[in-house]
Amino acid sequence: MSESYEKFIARVEQLADLGHAQALLSWDQETYMPPRGTKMRARAQGTLAGLEHEMLIDSELVDLVRDLQGEALEGDGAVNVRETARQQKRALKIPAQLVVEMTQTASLAHEAWVEAREKADFSIFQPWLEKILDQKRQVADAVGYEGSIYNALLDEYEPYAKTEEIAALFADLRTQLVPLVEGIAASDRRPAEGVLDRSFDVTLQERFGRGVIADMGFDMDAGRLDVAVHPFCAGTSRDDVRLTTRYAEDWMPGSLFGSIHEAGHGLYEQGLPAEAVGMPAGQSVSLGIHESQSRMWENMVGRSRAFWEHYFPLLQAAFPGVVDDIDLDRFYAAINQVEPSFIRVEADEVTYNLHIALRFEIEVALVEGRLRVDELPEAWNEKMRSYLGITPPDDAQGVLQDVHWSFGGIGYFSTYSLGNLYAAQFFHQAQRDIPDLMEQVAAGQLLGLKGWLNGHIHAQGARLTADQLVREVTGEGLSAQYFVDYLRTKFTPLYGLD
Amino acid sequence: MSESYEKFIARVEQLADLGHAQALLSWDQETYMPPRGTKMRARAQGTLAGLEHEMLIDSELVDLVRDLQGEALEGDGAVNVRETARQQKRALKIPAQLVVEMTQTASLAHEAWVEAREKADFSIFQPWLEKILDQKRQVADAVGYEGSIYNALLDEYEPYAKTEEIAALFADLRTQLVPLVEGIAASDRRPAEGVLDRSFDVTLQERFGRGVIADMGFDMDAGRLDVAVHPFCAGTSRDDVRLTTRYAEDWMPGSLFGSIHEAGHGLYEQGLPAEAVGMPAGQSVSLGIHESQSRMWENMVGRSRAFWEHYFPLLQAAFPGVVDDIDLDRFYAAINQVEPSFIRVEADEVTYNLHIALRFEIEVALVEGRLRVDELPEAWNEKMRSYLGITPPDDAQGVLQDVHWSFGGIGYFSTYSLGNLYAAQFFHQAQRDIPDLMEQVAAGQLLGLKGWLNGHIHAQGARLTADQLVREVTGEGLSAQYFVDYLRTKFTPLYGLD
Structure with missing residues (x-):
């Protein structure tokens, strides 16, 4: 040296x-x-x-x-x-x-x-x-x-990404998602009704959630789980990774899927290369790649039918008498209810991306000077009507809902949907590499996927750019198609679409 | 400017x-x-x-x-x-x-x-x-x-203090304490036996302790109470003061008096002058002055009979059935048991100062070259016999018991006893300024003392040296007499001395 x-x-x-x-x-x-x-x-x-x-x-x-x-x-x-x-x-x-x-x-x-x-x-x-x-x-x-002037801001969160490329990916995504959301909205199925709005003891929620993230392989000797109003994952190194979640007695999925989501981030942090700890090479690639890890665990694993084949009986046992009257299929449909709603963080995995498209378009317009801040609430509500067919009753449920802008996070939002796209493309590859992956999940064995992610993504640190990484791992550049295909495959039977 | x-x-x-x-x-x-x-x-x-x-x-x-x-x-x-x-x-x-x-x-x-x-x-x-x-x-x-060469080390912990002055104060203190300890040791009273070694639910201990420190006026909007193995008070500013304590089911006094002690430190920090926050003028004076605040609340208030006139019925109610068989007088005597023992951190408020005098004298002799390190264990044990009448069974319970020297903390110990002396002198003055102070305490009204401390000591920040502060507040320099008088007044009736 x-x-x-x-x-x-x-x-x-x-x-x-x-x-x-x-x-x-x-x-x-x-x-x-x-x-x-x-x-x-x-x-x-x-x-x-x-x-x-x-x-x-x-x-x-x-x-x-x-x-x-x-x-x-x-x-x-x-x-x-x-x-x-x-x-x-x-x-x-x-x-x-x-x-x-x-x-x-x-x-x-x-x-x-x-x-x-x-x-x-x-x-x-x-x-x-x-x-x-x-x-x-x-x-x-x-x-x-x-x-675009916005490129200069995007670079802080998603290095080497371009506004124009994201706009094209999101346009493709939106074009394919709006008809899917319309088809679901036209259906009269509301599978969550009467299934999830029950009282789940908060102490038991915490115990159950901790059990799941332990099964995922999150190491509590190198991390913590605490409560925060706006859950996040932070850390000072791979040896000290801090998850947060929040508990509401009347909304168990909030804490459970929130904990799984943050633990997905946490596994990435804990899996970063030990030999490069505290070095730039030992960091994560980008927010988009980070979000791919949380979304994969939250949605592609945590909201899969396979996952609940193992965990639904455990849930019934963990909350005695609370969900005894429903079965696995009803529960699986309920946690996958798709319904246009006001709050991004409560949105389902289909409509979520329309919330992001809205924010991305608004941010670019604000930064490029095509929209003034005083016009923002109305612009927000107009896009909500156009993409999701609903109008927020007030700004707390509209333009004021997210914390990001308040701490100067402009250029951040697109990374959430990029995360979904990367997640689907990586998950597709993981299933090719581990043919019985979903059987493992159905048996409560989550460490196979964790190991695959550790080896293919986490241990790479920041040695590759996001584009290089997705090409190395999946053999091609980022596409919206894997995510759209994943959604269609999952939601067509759930909502009886063709 | x-x-x-x-x-x-x-x-x-x-x-x-x-x-x-x-x-x-x-x-x-x-x-x-x-x-x-x-x-x-x-x-x-x-x-x-x-x-x-x-x-x-x-x-x-x-x-x-x-x-x-x-x-x-x-x-x-x-x-x-x-x-x-x-x-x-x-x-x-x-x-x-x-x-x-x-x-x-x-x-x-x-x-x-x-x-x-x-x-x-x-x-x-x-x-x-x-x-x-x-x-x-x-x-x-x-x-x-x-x-003395020791002055250069003392300055790090107790700025502007002099070895020679502390030596004189401690000699005076020791001369008066040794007979008091001998008198107590000669008595056959062991009031703690069978009174405090009971099972106190930890959750209830925390609730009770939080109640007391709230009564003291510790502001939880500008502070916290958490658990630590070795309790301390730390803080990032007067607006963010963090107390710690530890709970043991079989030793309630540990958490309770520990919490009161740290809250005494905490009130000092929260009371520092707002107009000098984050400035040297807005800091505390010295470790000795800091310790005076914790010791006053822990011992002169928290171990007073007046305090327990109010709190003993509350303690009985807080721990149903646990202390119903004892009365206020028995409880008061128990929490004030005096007994020569080997370990400083477990010592009562009388013998504690002999542990400190021993350490101070040894440190000065070591630094001045009048004592060699290989002579230290025997010197330690000799002083234990001479001051407390007991001989440590081994060096783990003798010269090796404290962590301070291992970190290079030479010059620290004296601040503990200086704290007791300052506490007694300040408390004497507070009682002169507030003639019904102990009646207030007996009614559970602790904010009178807090207000007096805020005004006379806390709000001064580091504008005065410790010597200037004690002279301004009490009209004279630091003396051991107030502390000795306080101990005699308290322990003469408790142990039936003359």
């Missing part, structure tokens, strides 16, 4: 350690921090982000990266230099002061959003969103872009 | 924010971090501590402090500059290489101490303690001192 590379790694480790601290401070803010801690936490996060930024663009590190790019390193060394160079290039172009301002704005905007949503009053959040968008356009102008 | 001062404050805020992050990472490590997180957490803490050190001694901050010392600032500005200069001077004088060596030594010495204590074999720890003492003398020589 060259002396330059050793110096480079020492600095990269310091960057990772600042990231470690920021990740823990964020996790704590959403789980255990007392309410009055917000202000000083925002200041501390601002300082840490500012230090990380300064450290990333420090001239000595810039020189080291330039020297190492000339050394034509191989293996992880090359990945570490490539990814540091990419982040450095972006950071060098964004003024340090803007970074600090954005971090502080995010924390305060988040508070405003909480209040706005509570009061269903968009006007409380509007000035903050305008400020965030203004900052984001400054970022885009600073880093530069080809094509 | 001068431009220099603004620049200075911006850097001081960054230092505080790095402290915020380190405090949260430590808290998390002791409460919620999964076991495998240890390695990366240690690395992250090392990086943050290193960055804080670099930032403190950065030449621009050194220049700013020097300029501002010339400006003769007043009020909080002067305090902020004074305290930063003090820390900077210390950090600048200790060679970086020595800091690295001490960190490495501490880690290895701690391992050796764990093994030595397990095997009750001092010889395993002896060479490490010699090395630590050698390093500490190098630190003292580097930072400089007047009088």
Whole structure:
């Protein structure tokens, strides 16, 4: 190892350690921090982000990266230099002061959003969103872009992706989904009614959920499960991965599928390459690839009939007397009810993607300046009518429902649907590689899939881009067709469509 | 405000924010971090501590402090500059290489101490303690001192205190305590026997403890109470103060008095001046003053008969059937049992101070070179016989019992007894200022004392030194007499002494 590379790694480790601290401070803010801690936490996060930024663009590190790019390193060394160079290039172009301002704005905007949503009053959040968008356009102008200005923002969440390509994938997806949703909506089946709206003891929900994620292979010696208002998976390293969920006595599927979803993310984090821990090569590829892991476990496994062949009797035993009057088929149909609804996070796996298409189109229009923030609630409601045939009763159930924009997450949403597309394409491949995969699932053996994901996806770290990864694993680039085929195969019999 | 001062404050805020992050990472490590997180957490803490050190001694901050010392600032500005200069001077004088060596030594010495204590074999720890003492003398020589070399080490924990003054206070204290302990030991009363060794449901213990600390005025909107193996109070600011305690079904006093003790620390932190939050002027004065707050609440309030006039019926109601067969007087005597014992952390409020005097005298003699490390176990046991009349059966229950030395914590112990002395002197003053204070306590009204502490001590931040504070609040310097009088008044009737 060259002396330059050793110096480079020492600095990269310091960057990772600042990231470690920021990740823990964020996790704590959403789980255990007392309410009055917000202000000083925002200041501390601002300082840490500012230090990380300064450290990333420090001239000595810039020189080291330039020297190492000339050394034509191989293996992880090359990945570490490539990814540091990419982040450095972006950071060098964004003024340090803007970074600090954005971090502080995010924390305060988040508070405003909480209040706005509570009061269903968009006007409380509007000035903050305008400020965030203004900052984001400054970022885009600073880093530069080809094509849409939105590309500059997308790169933060889905590196190397292009707005134009996503727009094309989503147009294809939407064209095929709207008729499917219409066909289902025209059906008179409402399989969830009377099946899921029962009282499930919260302590038992937690116990059952913990059992399932243990079966998935999530390691509690290297992780936790806590409660958060808006569930997420965060972590400081592959050895410390923190899942969150939320429990409601009258809505068991919320905590169960939420826990499975976050554990899908968590398995990815815990499965990242040990030999590259704390290094860029040891990170996940992108949010889209991350979401493919959570969605696969939540929907393709957790909402499959095979899964419930094993778990439905266990559910009946875990909640004595609560679901004794229903059978596996009724339960399976109920957890797969498709119905246009207002709230993205409660949407089924078919309509979900129309919620995302709406957000993606609105974000691009806002950032490109084709839509003003004060026009946003109406634009939102108009698209809800057009794609899902329903109108939100208020902004809390409309434009104010998501947390993302409140912390400056512009460019994030598309990664959710990209996750579904990647998930279906990977899952199709997993079933080719493990022909009895669904038989294993039906026997409660989930470690076969976990092992396949560990080997083919998790252990790769960030060595490949998302596009390279999907090509290496499945032999072709990302397509919407695997996901559409998966949905048609599953929902045609459930809803008696042709 | 001068431009220099603004620049200075911006850097001081960054230092505080790095402290915020380190405090949260430590808290998390002791409460919620999964076991495998240890390695990366240690690395992250090392990086943050290193960055804080670099930032403190950065030449621009050194220049700013020097300029501002010339400006003769007043009020909080002067305090902020004074305290930063003090820390900077210390950090600048200790060679970086020595800091690295001490960190490495501490880690290895701690391992050796764990093994030595397990095997009750001092010889395993002896060479490490010699090395630590050698390093500490190098630190003292580097930072400089007047009088005892020990003064240079004391300054880290109890700023502006003097070894010679503490030695005189402790000699006075010891001279008066030894006869009191002898008198009690000669009595045949063992009031705790059969009273406290009962089974108290842990959930109910937590509920009861939370009730008491709420009555004390600890604000859960600006704090938390969690579980830790070694309880502590930590916090990231006055708006986010984290208490910890531990519950054992067969030892209720451990969690209850532990919670009250930590809440005493917590009230201090929450009461620090809002206008100086995150500034040196907004910090606590010293470990001794901090300990005065915890000890006052734990012992002078929490172990008073007045307190239990209100709380004993509530305790009986909170734990149905558990303490119905005993009355207030028996319970009050039981929680105040005095008995010479080997282990400091389990000692009662009388003998505790003899444990501390012993450690202080030994530390000073070791650092001053009047005692060799190989003579330490015998010196320890000799003092145990002389002060407490008992001889430890082995070194695990003697000289090896405390963790402090293994981490290089030389100069810390005296702050525990200083806390008791400050507590008694402050509490005496509080009773003069609030003549019906104990009647309030007996009625469960604890906010009168809290308000007095807030106004006279907490809201002062670090504007006064400990000596200045005790003189301002009580009109005289620290004396052992208030504490001795408090103990005599309390324990003479309890043990039927004259």
